[in-house]
Amino acid sequence: MAVRDEIAHAAAQFNLNAGMLAKAWDGLTAEEWTRRPCETTNSLLWIVGHMVWARSRCARMLGSTWEQDWVKRFERGAKPGDGAGYPTPAELQSAWQEVTAELTAGMEKATAESLAAESRPPSMNGKVSGMVDFLALHESYHVGQAAYVRCWLGKDGPVG
Numbered sequence: 001m002a003v004r005d006e007i008a009h010a011a012a013q014f015n016l017n018a019g020m021l022a023k024a025w026d027g028l029t030a031e032e033w034t035r036r037p038c039e040t041t042n043s044l045l046w047i048v049g050h051m052v053w054a055r056s057r058c059a060r061m062l063g064s065t066w067e068q069d070w071v072k073r074f075e076r077g078a079k080p081g082d083g084a085g086y087p088t089p090a091e092l093q094s095a096w097q098e099v100t101a102e103l104t105a106g107m108e109k110a111t112a113e114s115l116a117a118e119s120r121p122p123s124m125n126g127k128v129s130g131m132v133d134f135l136a137l138h139e140s141y142h143v144g145q146a147a148y149v150r151c152w153l154g155k156d157g158p159v160g
Contacts, residue, residue: 003107006115006129010136011107014055017136017143018100021051023158024146025093033089037152042080044149048092049074051142055099058135061128062106062114066099107132 003011025033025044033045042050053074056066070087072078087095115129123130147158 004110007107007132010132013136017139020143020158021146024150030089032153044146046080047142047146051139052095052099054135054138055103058132059099059102059106061131062110064102064106066102068095
């Protein structure tokens with residue numbers, strides 16, 4: 001993927017995260033996707049839904065129009081519910097692939113001008129490029145959560 005230098009590190013991190021997340025959900029049952037280590041933690045289903053929401057937000061900043069009705073259930077500040085109305089693991093995996101394609105295309109098409117535009121909400125550098133960087137870091141945090149949940153479920157860790 002050829003991207004501008006301003007977001008090259010973020011693009012590499014998004015790519016690495018996608019591979020690790022696929023390993024984190026590999027071979028899990030639908031029931032395992034919804035299990036939570038305790039009442040104050042999230043299930044893998046919720047974590048992945050939140051990551052889809054974040055990727056869609058980043059892709060939209062880069063020009064995508066991709067969305068799903070259920071994505072807002074996973075936005076920042078949303079609390080995990082009882083699972084009613086949530087997508088299935090298969091639907092989440094499909095949405096992950098779709099939004100990843102949108103994000104990749106957006107990063108490849110990004111111009112110096114679009115990346116230098118003011119970011120809403122503000123990023124560390126106040127620009128869209130800074131928000132792309134932040135969202136790659138944010139996603140890495142959630143990949144770690146997904147790896148933890150997988151190990152808590154008694155499975156091998158995604159990284160070895």
